[in-house]
Structures are given as structure tokens and as C-alpha cells.
Amino acid sequence: LFQLYFIYERVLTSLAEESHRQDSANLLIFIILLTLTILTIWLFKHRRFRFLHETGLAMIYGLFVGIILRFGVHLPQDLNDITLTCAMNSSPTTILVNVSGRFYEYSLKGEVRDSKGHDVPNAEMLRKVTFDPEVFFNILLPPIIFHAGYSLKRRHFFRNLGSILSYAFVGTVTSCFVTGLVMYGCVVFLKVIGQLGGDFFFTDCLFFGAIVSATDPVTVLAIFNELKVDVDLYALLFGESVLNDAVAIVLSSSIVAYQPEGDNRHTFDGSALLKSLGVFLGVFSGSFAMGAATGVMTALVTKFTKLRDFPLLETALFFLMSWSTFLLAEACGFTGVVAVLFCGITQAHYTYNNLSAESKSRSKQLFELLDFLAENFIFSYMGLTLFSFQHHVFNPLFVIGAFLAIFLGRAANIYPLSFLLNLGRKNKIASNFQHVMMFSGLRGAMTFALSIRDTATYARQMMFSTTLLIVFFTVWQIMSYSLAFYNRLHYLCCLVFSLLLKVTAPDGMTQKSTKHESAWPFRLWYTFDHNYLKPFLTHSGPPLTSTLPACCGPIARCLTSSQAYENAGQLHDEDTELILNDDSSLMYSDMTVSTDAHGMPTPSTSQAGLYSLARTSDDPLDRELVFGGTRLVLPTDDPSDPLTSFPPPPPSPPLSDPLRHRV
């Protein structure tokens, strides 16, 4: 039975009000941080002073504020809260307190480490600044992930879907296990030499493997936005990083859900692992189905109502339906963030085509803004946490082990899988592509959010501190890439990239992957999507009356809008058309690849490439980067292309280089 008695108490005046004021002040700190970040980003963009990426900026400002809060401010001991300390054997979510006949409800906020709370100055305030990690999962991550899904509407993504799914699923699981095993070795070693200050089980190692296997689309975007690499490489990397976030979330929660209890935690339990796998598949497919279902529903609603006459209503509906996916999935016990991702992809693929022009721009701008704010908020919070979080466990050996494990895990993901995929792919993934993918596996917001979610045990605290360092390293890496453009300080970094891309570049890039090069399940899917799904859910594509068999005539006529007939001749769907069309000149008409006269790069052109990387002039040709004699211009015709969204690229002038030819 429970035992409950007082240990400690304090007196106060106006309780809820004071707490509300403090909450406002804390939030205000973040708003001011974000405002500062925005102004500095502008200043840097304005002065073409590109040595720092915006996420890095947000983080650095967060760091400064963390230092100030920790060491600079000395608040008088806060006497405004009555704190009753009671001792009992359980921590329920809700307790009812009877105050002279009236009942008050209290809800669990979380664990407080130290009951005395006096060892760290400003402990009270720091604890308040470090707010509920569930905020990340329920408020900040959904818009980021939705936006990533919503910007995935790229023909190149769907063309490489098979490889992307392989990397995201098989690759991430492999990476998780390899990282987990290496970490377990590291932990055993630490225990032997007596450097481990608490329990660290095998499931903890696997959990760590799962959270650090989530590579970040934000950082990938940030780097490749600057590097302007091949569209297929970009699609592979971006697609993988978006999907493996989803995989990592579900994987980590499956590991937590079925970790063996008590003494069994030390041993490897095969049946629990299988159970985890079942949970993983169930949760993933459930979340996927839910996201896709809401997307399809929105597409149907926007197609069959004439909501497009009222853009405000349309945008509101679009926003609410997308949000409801998250809530629906969470309410059913699936993963909201994963559902939101697939909802975003479905919305971009179908619903987007039904929206009015105004709603298209409204919804894009809205999600762009939310994404921008949420992302910068997370990064400034990361900076702040380094000093405001009070239970950091930094273990140098563990950190070194973690970096090694991540490196090995990523290698175990990319190389064997690329080898296997290349057996089936006609459009081979060149080895230089593989190296780039290997080194672009950076960790960001998702890894942070997953690691801060639970910091109750010693193992989790050590993981959190280590993860924070890993993410900081990622941001440093972004900075160094950006630096490389500006002042050639990180010459080496560019040299590596350009060398990686140089040798076999024409191999990997000039090959066309048409319908006949895709694997048959995907060809089947394309055909089905193009002939039935798109016409059913949107006004584009061939009318259903022409694609469905004659017996379904009445249904087809009922489902086909008059616009579809009008569009039938002229307005084909670009994505699928380009995939289904064998005319390679159409497919690459917007991509200019130039090699030298011999089709092979020379050392001198490689130097030219580096020079071109380092330029920051007003020359519009600056956008085309020359990697080892191969000049690439990324196509930017897709309206939801994340590359074109911010800032607008200067128009490309007509090119007159005699060596350049259209492929």
C-alpha cells in the first residue's frame, strides 16, 4: 500500500498567475532568439556572407542564451511556489488533493532529479526553460515532417522509389543493429574498466542505434541546396533521409515497448525481438495507411466539392485534414509523425492538383512558414539545452565509441545495400554516389527529439548528451561546407566532394531510367497510379472513361469531371508522363550536362570546378557547378521543389559554350 507524508513545504501568494508569467517569459526568450536568428540570417544573406548556415546560427544563439541563463543570471530563490513533498510507492498520472472538502486535480509533470535542488544555481528556472519534450513530438516535428513530405513531389523520387525504400527500411534497420552492437561492445568495455556510472542494457544500445540512424532531411537539404548535385543523387538522399526518420521513430518505440523487464534486460531475448518486429511492421503500416487515407479523403473532398471557389475554406480544410491525420494516428496508438509524412506525400501527389491557384500558394506558404519556425526553434533549443539541461553525462570514451558506431552503421547501410541494389538496377548507383551518401548521413532534429523524449535513466542521459554532441558535429559539418564556398578555408572538403563526383560522373548521370528500367512492381504501380488513381482523385490524367473497361462506364462517367475531358488532350500529369515516356530528350530537356571534348575530365577542369565552387559573384552561371568537367544545372520546373522555394534562383541565361550538348 501507499505511504504518503510531507517532507517539505513552502508558502506563496498568487500561484497560477506567477507560473503563467514565468511561462510567458520563457517562451519570450525563444521568440527573441528566433527574431535575432532571422535578422542575422537576413544580414548574412544580404551581405552574401555565407559562412554560417541558419540552423547553425539558431544553435549558436541558443548556446549563448544557455550560458547566460546558467551562469549570468542569479535569481533570488523562488519562494512563490508551495512545494509539498510527499513520499509514496508509485507515481500516478493524476492525484486528487482534498483541501477542506474541495477536490483539486494534479497531473504528473515529470521526474525531478534532486529534491534539494540547490547544487545547480537557478535550478528552478533552468528546469522551467527545459520544457516538456512531448512538445517536440506533438507541435514542432509534425509541420517539419509534413513539409518534407509535401515537398517530395518529385519525379525523381518516384523513379528511385525502390532504392529509397530499401535504404530507408533495410538500411536503417541494419544501421540500427550494427550501431547497437558496436555500442554494446563499447559499453561492455566501459564496464570492465569501471567507467560506467549506471546500468546500460543491450536494449539501450539498440535504442541508441535506432535514434542515431535517423538522418536529417533538413541538413541534407541545406548542404545539397548549395552543392547542386545530380537530381538522382539528391532524390535518393532526400527520400532516404525523410523515410528513415519515420523508420527510426517506429523502430525506437518498438524497441522500448518490448524491452525485456528486470534481470532479463542483460540477455538477448529472441522472441521479444520478433515481437518488436511485429510491432514495428504493424505500427508502420498502420501509420502509413492512416496518412494515405486522410490524403486520399482530402483529395476526394477537394475534387468533388467546389471548395476551390473559396480559398480560405479550402486552405482551412487542407490544414485541418492534415492535422487530423496526426491526431487520428496518435489516438489509435500509431505514430502521428509517420502518418503526417505519408499524408504530406499523398497531399502533394493528389490533392495539390485539385486546389485553386490561391490555395496552392497559401498552403505552400503556410507550411513553409511553419516548417521554418519549427526548425529554427528546435535548433535554438538544442543550443540552449547544452547548458540548461541539468543531468548531462558526458563520457569521452562513449562519445568516441558512438562516432565510430555511427560511421560503421552508416557504412553497413550504404555499401552492401548499394551492391545488392546495383545487381537489379539498370541505372547503377556509382561508387562515388555511395561515398557521398555515406558522408551525408547527418543527424539532426529527429535524432534530438527522439533522444530528449526520455531522459529518466542514466543510460538515457548519457545517450542524450552524446546525441547532442553528434548533432552539434552535424551542424559544424554544415558550417564547414558553407565555409568552403565562401573563403576556400575548407578546400579539402570540396576537393573530396569534387573528386568523389569526378571519376565516373557521366556513368551515373547520363543514363536514363525510363519505364523499362524501373523494376516491374513499380512499373505496375506507375501505370495503376496514372490510369486510375490520378484520374479518380484529381482532375488530371486521362479520363476514367478511356482507361476503365467498358462495363464500368456509368461509374467512370460519374467519377470523371468535365475538366478531365478538357485536360485529356493537353494537360498530362508531368510526373508519370515523364516516367512512362521513352523519349529521353524530353526527360532530360531541362538538364544540361557538359563534358570536355574527350568526354573525360582533366586535372585542370577539376581545378576549374573548385574555383567555380568558391565563387560568390552575381554571375547567374554561379548556380551551375562544375564537378570534374561536368556542368550540372538542376531542373527547377516542379512548383513544390524545395530547392526553388527559398530563395528564388536567378534565371539561367542561354548558354553558348560550343562544348556543351544536350543529352
Place this chain on the structure above:
Amino acid sequence: LFQLYFIYERVLTSLAEESHRQDSANLLIFIILLTLTILTIWLFKHRRFRFLHETGLAMIYGLFVGIILRFGVHLPQDLNDITLTCAMNSSPTTILVNVSGRFYEYSLKGEVRDSKGHDVPNAEMLRKVTFDPEVFFNILLPPIIFHAGYSLKRRHFFRNLGSILSYAFVGTVTSCFVTGLVMYGCVVFLKVIGQLGGDFFFTDCLFFGAIVSATDPVTVLAIFNELKVDVDLYALLFGESVLNDAVAIVLSSSIVAYQPEGDNRHTFDGSALLKSLGVFLGVFSGSFAMGAATGVMTALVTKFTKLRDFPLLETALFFLMSWSTFLLAEACGFTGVVAVLFCGITQAHYTYNNLSAESKSRSKQLFELLDFLAENFIFSYMGLTLFSFQHHVFNPLFVIGAFLAIFLGRAANIYPLSFLLNLGRKNKIASNFQHVMMFSGLRGAMTFALSIRDTATYARQMMFSTTLLIVFFTVWQIMSYSLAFYNRLHYLCCLVFSLLLKVTAPDGMTQKSTKHESAWPFRLWYTFDHNYLKPFLTHSGPPLTSTLPACCGPIARCLTSSQAYENAGQLHDEDTELILNDDSSLMYSDMTVSTDAHGMPTPSTSQAGLYSLARTSDDPLDRELVFGGTRLVLPTDDPSDPLTSFPPPPPSPPLSDPLRHRV
């Protein structure tokens, strides 16, 4: 000393997770409600089926869901929460619970009325659907109020500023006291006949007076959007209803802050009242200053940086600065909602001019969407509360008394004040205007939010239930107005309005209030604003070099942008120009008023007016409403005009009526 022991306990499996799933499900209910509302609004708009206003719809859906949750769903008794009930002498905000050496923090959620909780079925679930009322104040109201302020950028608002301020301040305070006194009489009567089930003090009556004195800009907008009345009347009504929300908030919190304690509550305490007045003035001016300051800061930042080259950054900054006003005011102990209102007005008046075209539309669309969602959320929540709130106290006599008190309070606000204002105004407020203002004082979202904020005592619960009925009555009134357009069911309602406007319409409308007709403090302000503030904060207006004395030359040159010189000749600020310009033909060039040949309406034209009110044809002339022979077309040239924002009005054709003349 505290005494604490267990009364009750329950066992559970996964605590936080289950609670999170329930929260998601509850929020999902609201999202589905809003989605349904949007679809129905569209259906009604599409079918030109205008008998129900959108807020009414949201409320009715809320009512249905409330009934279903209350009577339709029978959940098994929820065994998933451990609920510990402890008895002690105080209800602190935070308690620490010691569970075998670990400390967990619990925070106060609120009072639970009945510890048994079994008398109402689904009590647990209903309590969870009825979420924290502070959400209204911190999340839902700010965007609504900001949007109201942001749409106030109307020359007519500033032209009538003096009268608006008088109605908002003097009028609202008068109304509060009159209503409070009438209610006190009612309460004393109820006590005498033994119908009062608990304490009800004089301060409670005053508090009730304050909260029901907030007339709702939303409902005013909704009605006058349809009625298309005179712009000055509209400005007076809308301006008053926006500002008196602010006054009512501050007034009610001042009354609560300084209500006499204990036995003194029965008596009238003059010094406490004076203290309240001091608090009122302090809080109001503080909030005003804070809102204006952030607005001015945003204007300066957007003027002197070239942030307009990056619309995303600009919009993000605009959004964050506006939000920071709220937090800043709350953190300093002022009222966030009031600060946000003045911030909105300042942003519209200055910052809006500095924004890039894309940011202008982005920010407008963003706040429009937020306003739309928040407003519909509040109204569906209102509907839900009627059944989900478990402590309703409906007292028929009190309700009747309340309606009478509101009526008298509103009359005491409008008539004496209009009489006094007319002594000073050259552009008199006609008596029909006064009647319209009297009957347009509808109560909406703000009254609801203020009354739900505290429902701890018997008096507050009775107030809340009564307020809910008052707001329902308001929505019914809107519905009846809308109905009147459609099927002439509420013929009478229109007749009253058209008669009110008929008699002296040309008197009230054809008078021009130019610079010379405004009171001198406002003339002074206009001149100062036009010559110094606008040029300082924006790129428009005359360059400071021409308005500042010669000795300030260097500063003026430094603060004047090159654009200002370019604009100096051509792009005058419309607001102030029209006020300062004596050419009345310019001022009313966009307003067409027609009377019959004798300048007086006849019974037959009055009938024609009603007919025109009831029409729903495609005829673009439908927008012009004929009140008693006076045809009015509202000017819609202002880009931030709330009337034009939703839905877009059809273009007016050239008019050829020989009787029509330009005034």
C-alpha cells in the same frame, strides 16, 4: 499544518500514453467538427442557402456533439488512471511526490467538483473534453483580436476615433456599472424569495457587468457584412466593439484583483473601487504602450533592413514580433490580448506599408486563416459546453434579469454618450444610428472566454451558464438576420433596421467630416502622424527633410529612404490624405448614395428596399442594399478591409439610374 491521507486509489498500466491518446482523441473531435463546419459552410455558400451564419453552424455542430458525448456514448468506467486522493488544507500549484527515492513533480490542473464523480455518466470524459479555459486566452483569442486590429486600417476608424474611444471607455464602464447595479438588485430579490443557492456578492455583479459589456466584433462584422451599412456607422460599431473587448478584459481583471475579502464582500468599498480604477488605467495604458512599441519596432526593423527581399524571413519576423507582444505583456503582468490589439492596429498602420507585396498577402492570409480557425473553434466549443460542462446553474429569474440588465446597460452606454458626443461633433450621430448601435451590441467570443475563465464558485457558475445563453441568443439573432435575407421569415427584423436607417439617413451620411470637423486633438495627431510618424516608420508620406525644421537636416536625411523621395510626389498616404483633404468629392467618390426625386423615401420605396434585401440572385446589384430609398455601396478600396476579405465581392457595373447622383 497540512494533513494528507489517502481516500481513493486505482491501478493502471501505461499512464502517460493513455492520457496522451485521450487528449488526441478529444482534439480530433474538434478538428472533425471544424471540418464539418467548413464543408457545410461551403455547401451553403455554394447553394446560396444563406439562412445560417458560419458561427451558428459551428455552434450547432458543437451542441450535437455535446449531446452525443453526454447521452449517447457510454464508456466503461475508466480504470487507466491511478487517482490518489489526499486531504490537506491548501491547494499549491506544485507538489513533489517521493516514490522510493525518486521525486515526481505534479502541477495543479483545477478543481474537481465531486470526488465521487459518478452522478454524471461519462464524467471523466466530459471533464477531459472541457479543457483548460486559459487556452482561450493564450491561444485562441490572440489571433482573433490581432486580426480585428489588423483589419482596422480604415480611414473611417481614425476619423471617428474620438467617438469610438468615448464609447469604448466611458460607455463600457457605464454599461458595466449599470448592469452590475441591476444585477445586484436582481440578486437581492432572488435572495429574498429564497431562489439563490449560494453566495453572490456585489463584486460578482460588477464582474458580470464587465464581462457582458464586451460586444463582439465578430458578430458585428458578420451582420454588417451582409447589411452593407454606412461606413461611418460601421467604423463606429466595429471600432467600439474591438476596443471595448480590451476595456472589458482589463475592467474585469481589475474588479477581481481588488475585490474586498471576507465579510467586506457584502459592502461597497469605495477605496477598493478607486484602487481598481488605478489598476485599470495602469494595466490598460501599459498594454497599449507595449503593443504600440512592438508595432513601432517592427515598422523600424522592416523599414531599415532590406528584409523585403526575403518574404519568408519577413513574414516570420512579422509573426514572431506580433506574438512576442502578447508574451511580453503577459510576462510584465499586463494583458496580452489588449497589447495584441494595439500591436495589430500599429502593424496595419505602419509596418504593412513597409512589407513586400508577397509578405503583405502572406501575412494577411496567415492571420485570416488563424482568425477563421480560432473563431470557429470557439463557437463549436461553446455549443459543446452547454452539455459537457457539469456545473451549470440555470436560474430563470437570473437569466431574465441579466437580459434586462444588458439592455439597460447598453442603453446607458449609447444614448447619453451619443447626446454628449453630438454636442461636440459637427458630424452628428443621428438617432437612428444610435438605435442601430443599441441593438447591435451583441455578445460573443470574448464574453464567453471571460466567463469560462473562472467557474469555481456558485456565482461564477451561474454567470457562466447565463452568459452562454446570452451568446446563444446573439447567434440566434445573427441567424435571424441572415434568414431575413433569404426567405423573408424575419420580415420584421429587416423592417426595423430599414426603418431605423430610413428617416434621417441623408443627414447622417452625406455630411463630410474633413480635417476641420475633427476635434483639435485628433487634428493635431493626424498632422503629427502624417508629417513625422509615417515618414519616420515607413517609406510613404512626405520626406522628413521637408517636414522637419532645417536644424534637424542631418537626422532627417539619415532617416529618409530614397524611396520616400521618389514617392513624395505621387504616392501619398491614402488614410491621412483623405482626412486632410477638403475635397469632399474625392472622399466620397467611392460611395454612391441615391434617394428618390424628393430626397425622401416613400412607403413604396421602403418595400422595394426590403425586396432588395431579400434577393439572392446573381445580379451584381445585389450588393447594393436599398434602405428606405437610400442605396448604399460600401467602398472596398482598402486592401485590409475586412469586408472584402471573404468572399470576394462581384464587381459593380456602371450605374445608369437617372435618379442616382454623386454626393
